[in-house]
Amino acid sequence: MVKLTRRKYLGKGLTGLLLFSVGGLLLDVWMSAGRFSSTHWKALVDARNLPGDGTYPFPNNKVALVVSRGRLAEISLECTHLGCIVNASDEGFFCPCHGSEFGPRGEVYSGPAPRSLPWHLVKVKNDQVWFHSGKKSTTAEWVSYLAKEGRMS
Amino acid sequence: MARNFLSHIHAGKVSPQALKPTITFGLGVACLTCMAILVLTGITLFLYYIPDQAKAYERILHITTTLRFGRVVRNLHFLAANALIILSVLHLARVVLTGSYRKRWLNWTYGLVLLLLVMFANFTGYLLPWNQISYWAVKIGSALLEYVPLIGLSLKSFLLGGDDVGHETLLRSFVFHAGFIPPLMLVFVGLHLWRVRKDGGLAAAEFSDGVKVNADPWLYRAEAGVAFSVLAVLLLLAFFIDAPIYERANPSHPPNPAKAPWYFVGVQEMISYSAMLGGVVVPGLVLGYLLLLPKLDQSTTPGGKWFASDRRVWSLIFLAIMVSQIVFIVIGVWFRGPNWQLVLPF
Amino acid sequence: MTAAPPKWITPFFYCSVLAALFAVTLVFLRHDTDRPDIGTHEVADITINLDGQPVREHCTTCHIDGARPDPAHLSQTVKPHPDIAPHRIDQLGCTGCHLGEGMALDIEISHGLPGLEARKVLSGKEMQASCFRRHQPGPLPGAEKAWKGYQQFFAKACNTCHAISRVGQSGFYGPDLSRIGAVVGLDQIHLAIREPRKEPVNSKMPRFPLSKNHSRQISYFLKSLAGDSFYATPMQMQTGMAETTEIDLRPQGVELSDGESALYQKQCLACHQFGQVDGRIGPDLTYIGSQRDADYLYAFLDNPTRLIPGVAMPRIPMASAAEKKLVQFLLNDAVGPVAEHTQTSADVMTPQKQESSSMGAKQLYMRLCQRCHAAEGDGRGPIQPNLANFPRAFAGNADFFRSASDKRLQESVRNGIPGTSMPSYNKLLNQQQIDPLLNLVFTAFINLDRHDKAILSALPDSPETPVSQNRSNELYVENCQRCHGSFGTGTGPEYLEHQPRPRNLRNKPYFNALSDRRIARVIHDGIPGTAMPAFRDHLDGPDFWGLVEKVREFSRSQD
Ligand code: HEM
Numbered sequence A: 001m002v003k004l005t006r007r008k009y010l011g012k013g014l015t016g017l018l019l020f021s022v023g024g025l026l027l028d029v030w031m032s033a034g035r036f037s038s039t040h041w042k043a044l045v046d047a048r049n050l051p052g053d054g055t056y057p058f059p060n061n062k063v064a065l066v067v068s069r070g071r072l073a074e075i076s077l078e079c080t081h082l083g084c085i086v087n088a089s090d091e092g093f094f095c096p097c098h099g100s101e102f103g104p105r106g107e108v109y110s111g112p113a114p115r116s117l118p119w120h121l122v123k124v125k126n127d128q129v130w131f132h133s134g135k136k137s138t139t140a141e142w143v144s145y146l147a148k149e150g151r152m153s
Numbered sequence B: 001m002a003r004n005f006l007s008h009i010h011a012g013k014v015s016p017q018a019l020k021p022t023i024t025f026g027l028g029v030a031c032l033t034c035m036a037i038l039v040l041t042g043i044t045l046f047l048y049y050i051p052d053q054a055k056a057y058e059r060i061l062h063i064t065t066t067l068r069f070g071r072v073v074r075n076l077h078f079l080a081a082n083a084l085i086i087l088s089v090l091h092l093a094r095v096v097l098t099g100s101y102r103k104r105w106l107n108w109t110y111g112l113v114l115l116l117l118v119m120f121a122n123f124t125g126y127l128l129p130w131n132q133i134s135y136w137a138v139k140i141g142s143a144l145l146e147y148v149p150l151i152g153l154s155l156k157s158f159l160l161g162g163d164d165v166g167h168e169t170l171l172r173s174f175v176f177h178a179g180f181i182p183p184l185m186l187v188f189v190g191l192h193l194w195r196v197r198k199d200g201g202l203a204a205a206e207f208s209d210g211v212k213v214n215a216d217p218w219l220y221r222a223e224a225g226v227a228f229s230v231l232a233v234l235l236l237l238a239f240f241i242d243a244p245i246y247e248r249a250n251p252s253h254p255p256n257p258a259k260a261p262w263y264f265v266g267v268q269e270m271i272s273y274s275a276m277l278g279g280v281v282v283p284g285l286v287l288g289y290l291l292l293l294p295k296l297d298q299s300t301t302p303g304g305k306w307f308a309s310d311r312r313v314w315s316l317i318f319l320a321i322m323v324s325q326i327v328f329i330v331i332g333v334w335f336r337g338p339n340w341q342l343v344l345p346f
Numbered sequence C: 001m002t003a004a005p006p007k008w009i010t011p012f013f014y015c016s017v018l019a020a021l022f023a024v025t026l027v028f029l030r031h032d033t034d035r036p037d038i039g040t041h042e043v044a045d046i047t048i049n050l051d052g053q054p055v056r057e058h059c060t061t062c063h064i065d066g067a068r069p070d071p072a073h074l075s076q077t078v079k080p081h082p083d084i085a086p087h088r089i090d091q092l093g094c095t096g097c098h099l100g101e102g103m104a105l106d107i108e109i110s111h112g113l114p115g116l117e118a119r120k121v122l123s124g125k126e127m128q129a130s131c132f133r134r135h136q137p138g139p140l141p142g143a144e145k146a147w148k149g150y151q152q153f154f155a156k157a158c159n160t161c162h163a164i165s166r167v168g169q170s171g172f173y174g175p176d177l178s179r180i181g182a183v184v185g186l187d188q189i190h191l192a193i194r195e196p197r198k199e200p201v202n203s204k205m206p207r208f209p210l211s212k213n214h215s216r217q218i219s220y221f222l223k224s225l226a227g228d229s230f231y232a233t234p235m236q237m238q239t240g241m242a243e244t245t246e247i248d249l250r251p252q253g254v255e256l257s258d259g260e261s262a263l264y265q266k267q268c269l270a271c272h273q274f275g276q277v278d279g280r281i282g283p284d285l286t287y288i289g290s291q292r293d294a295d296y297l298y299a300f301l302d303n304p305t306r307l308i309p310g311v312a313m314p315r316i317p318m319a320s321a322a323e324k325k326l327v328q329f330l331l332n333d334a335v336g337p338v339a340e341h342t343q344t345s346a347d348v349m350t351p352q353k354q355e356s357s358s359m360g361a362k363q364l365y366m367r368l369c370q371r372c373h374a375a376e377g378d379g380r381g382p383i384q385p386n387l388a389n390f391p392r393a394f395a396g397n398a399d400f401f402r403s404a405s406d407k408r409l410q411e412s413v414r415n416g417i418p419g420t421s422m423p424s425y426n427k428l429l430n431q432q433q434i435d436p437l438l439n440l441v442f443t444a445f446i447n448l449d450r451h452d453k454a455i456l457s458a459l460p461d462s463p464e465t466p467v468s469q470n471r472s473n474e475l476y477v478e479n480c481q482r483c484h485g486s487f488g489t490g491t492g493p494e495y496l497e498h499q500p501r502p503r504n505l506r507n508k509p510y511f512n513a514l515s516d517r518r519i520a521r522v523i524h525d526g527i528p529g530t531a532m533p534a535f536r537d538h539l540d541g542p543d544f545w546g547l548v549e550k551v552r553e554f555s556r557s558q559d
C-alpha cells in the first residue's frame, strides 16, 4: 500500500518534472527573440578633440552627445511620444512630428510626449567615446573625459 | 458523413425551448460560421502571403488587385474577423443576460478563452498587411501591454520578438496568426461544443417538460439557416466594403493620432484618462468579474430566462461594463483627432 | 415524447440558402466591374534587379513597353515611352525611377496611395526627382531643376539646419533629410517648405520667401535623397572620395573683402539683410556694428541662444580667424552710424524730406523698426514669425503704453532689450532722432498723448519674512503654469493659444536686466495687450514677492 502510493507519487513527480523541463526549454526558445538585439556598444567620437560644452546630435545613431564641464553623457533622440527623431538645439530638443519640446536635459517642456528623453550608457575607452545603443536609464550617466586625458599626457 | 458528424455532437432530441430563436439568437452558430469562413479564406491568403518586411505589403496588393477573386477573399477574411469579435461579445452578452453560465462554469471558461484567442488572432492578423495603420496600431497596442503589472514587459518582448515592432514581430504575428491560434481555437471550440452537450444541452432545456423535437432535421436546419445567413451577409458586405489598404508601413512617420485596433481603442481611451486605472485596474476588474461571474451569481432561476429578477444586479453590472466600453470605443475611434484631442468626426 | 417542430425553421432555411446563393452569384458576375480590362488581360509579371534586390512589377500589363495606355482601353497605348538612352528600360524596369507600387494592378494603388505619398508615381518633369538618387549632384541633362534645387538648398542655407548625408558639414536644428525622399512624396516636401508651420504648428522652421519655382526645385532635389547614394559608400564618404559639389554663393564680378564675402559664403544673407541684399528671415545686419558691441557679436556667433533664448538662428561653425574678420567688418567697415548713412543714402532722405523731422522719423521707422514692429505698428512685421519674442505691438495697445513710463520707453530704444532681438540704438540715433520717433509711434499707431500715463496702484511691500518656497511653488502651479510651463519655459499646456507667447522665464539676459519691482509690478497689474492677467485681486502682498523669487529661480537655474 505504502509502496504503491510512493511509486504513484514518484511516477507523477517524474512526469511533472519532465514536462516542466521540456516546457522550460521551449519557453526559453520562445522568449529568446527578445534576447537578440541589434543594440551594442558603438564608438561615437574621439574623446581627445571634443568640442566645448554643448549638445551635439548624431541623428543616425539616434543619440546626442551632451558635454558639460568636463563630463559627457549621451541622451536618446527618440521622442517618447511615438519615437520620431527629435531635433537638438542648444536649448533642448524639438520633435518635428507632433511638436513636443524638451529641455537641454531631456525634460518635457511641452507637447504630447509623456516622459523625458532617456539616457544611454556611456564609457570612454581608448580615447573613444562609446555608448550602448540599447541600454538606457532615466537618469544621466555622466562620464568624466578630462581625467582620461590627464592620464594620457 | 456530415450528418454522422452532426449527430455526434448533438443530442438526438432537443427541447423546443432550445430551438426558440429568442433564446440564443443563433449567435454561437454565427461565431462558428465566421470561424469556418476565416479558416477557409485564411488558408487561401496563406498561399500568396510572405511574412517579410519588404514583401508583405506588396503581397497584399498582389492578392487584392491581381488575383481575380483576391479582393473578395481578403474582404471576407477581414469582415469575418471583425464580425467574429462582435458576435462573440454578443454571444457572451446573451449568455450573461440569460444566466446560461449557471452550472456551466467550465464551459463559460472555455468561452472566455475563445474570446481571448479571437482578440489575439485579430491583433496578430492586423499587423500582417504591414501598412501604416497596422504598424502603428501594433506599436500602440503593444505599448498598452507595458501597463500589465509584473509580466507586462516580458509579455511585450515575447509578442514582439524584441523591444520594437520589426522583422521578428511580423514573423511572430504570422506564426501565431496562421499556425498557432487557429488550431488552438479549433481545440477549444471542440471542447466548448462538447461541453454544451455534456452539460445537458442548452440551459433553456432545463425548464422544458420533457417534450422534445428531433434534432435531425430540425435543429440542423435551423443551424444551417443561421450559417447561410451569416455567409450571405458577409458575402454581400465583402462585395461592398473593401478591407482597407493604407500606405506602406513607415516607421519614421507616425500618423497622428496613432490608434490601437478598434477593439482596444476603449482601453487606449481609458488610459488617456489614467494610465493606472484605465490600463490595469479597470481591465483587471472586468476580466476578474467575467471569470468569476458564474461563481458570484447565486441566483436560483434556471438559466435560459432573460433578465431573471434575482440576477438583475449581475446583469446590470455587465450592461454597465458593456455600454461604457462601447462609449469609450466610439469616442476613441470617431471623436479623437491629432494628439488625442476631442474633435467632431466630420 | 416528440413535439411538433417549429414552423419557421424550414422557410428560414430555404431563404438563407437562396440569399447565400444570390450573394455568391453577385460576386461571380460583378466582381470586376470597376476594372474592366484587367480581368481578362494577361498580367505582365517582370522581375528586375534593383539595387541588388529582385523587384517584381506588373506595370507593363498596361504600360506596354513603358508606353502610356489609353485610359478608355487599357490594352491600347497612346504615347510611347521617350527614348532614355543610355538607360535601358528593359533592364531598369519602372519603379526604380517612377516609384509607384509595382505589385499592384489597379489604377489607384499602383500609382501610389495618398497620404505621405512616399511611393506616389513620378512622371514628366518630376522624373528629375529621381536622377540624383544615382548620379552625383551636378549639371546633368534632364535634371536641370533638381540641380538648381541643390544650389538653392545651399543658397537658402537649408543645410545650416538640416543634415543631408552627402554633405560633410551641416546643421542639426532641423530633421536630418538624408532619407526624406524615401519617406514622403514630392508634393508633401513642397508643402513642408512652403508651409512649415502647418504641422506641427510650433515648428521652428521659418517660412522662406521662395518663389514657387524655387521651392519646387528644392523639392525635386530633396525627393532624390532616399538613403545612402550609390556613388558614395560610407567608406568613400569617410575618405573624402565622394565630395559634394561646392556652391559659390558670392555675387559674381564684385571684389569683396574677406569679412564681407563671409556674409555670403557663411550663408548669413540667406536669412539676414545687409544693405540691398535681403534674405527676409532674420534681422537687418546693416547697422549691427553700431547696435551691438564686439563682445556681443562674438558671443552671439558662438552660441546664439545664450543671448537670445529661443532664437531661430543656428550656430554657424566658423574658423576663429574668419569669424574675427567678419566681426571686424561688421564693426568697422559696414554702414553706419545711421546719421551719416541716412544723409549719404539718397533713397532714404531727399533734401526736402530732411526739413520736416516727422518725415525723417517716418523714414527711420521704416528703415529700422518696421521689419519687426510692422508698417502697421501691430508687431506683426515681416520677420516677426521667426523671432523668439513677439515685438511689442503699438497699434491698439494704448493701455500698455499708458502704464509704461516714458523713461522706460526711451531706455528701451536707447539700450535695447536684453534677451530679445531688440538692439540698442544709442550709437545709431541721437536724442533729436529718438524723440520724434517715439512721438511718431504715439501719434501714428498708439493714438495716445505721450504724456497720458495711468496712475499705478501701490505695490505691496516686500515682506520681512518671505513666504515659504512651498507656498510660492504652489502659487506658481496654480496661477502660472498653464501658460509659463512647469519649467518656466513659456510652453505650458495653453501656450500656443496666445500671441504674444507667454514669456520664457528662463530668459536669463532678459530677467537679469529687470528689477524685482518690475517683476512684481507685472504680476500685480498684468501686461495689457498680452494674455498676462493682473493678479492684484487674487493674491496677498507677500505672495507677489514669493512669485518674484520663483521667477528669479528659473532664470538662475541654468547650467
Ligand atoms: C469563438 C467563439 C465562440 C463560439 C464559436 C461559440 C460557440 C457556441 C455555440 C455554438 C453554443 C451553443 C449555443 C448558442 O448557439 O448560443 C455555445 C454555447 C455557450 N457558449 Fe459559446 N462560443 C464562443 C464564445 C463564447 C464566449 C466568449 C463565451 C463566454 C465567455 C461562451 C460561453 C458559452 C456558454 C456558457 C454556452 C452555453 C449556453 C447555454 O447552455 O445556453 N462562448 N457557444
Ligand code: HEM
Binding pocket: B035, B038, B039, B040, B041, B042, B043, B045, B046, B049, B060, B074, B077, B078, B081, B082, B084, B118, B121, B122, B123, B125, B126, B127, B128, B129, B177, B178, B179, B182, B185, B243, B244
Ligand atoms: C479565427 C481566426 C482568424 C481571425 C480572427 C483572423 C483575423 C485576421 C485579421 C483581422 C486580418 C487582417 C485583415 C486585413 O486587414 O487585411 C487577418 C489577415 C490575415 N489572416 Fe487571418 N484570421 C483568422 C484565421 C486565419 C487563418 C486560419 C489563416 C491561415 C491559415 C489566416 C491567414 C491570414 C493572412 C495570410 C492574413 C494577411 C492577409 C490580409 O491582411 O488580408 N487567418 N486575419
Ligand code: FES
Binding pocket: A079, A080, A081, A082, A083, A084, A095, A096, A097, A098, A099, A100, A111, A112, A113, B254
Ligand atoms: S513622436 Fe514626438 S511628438 Fe509625437
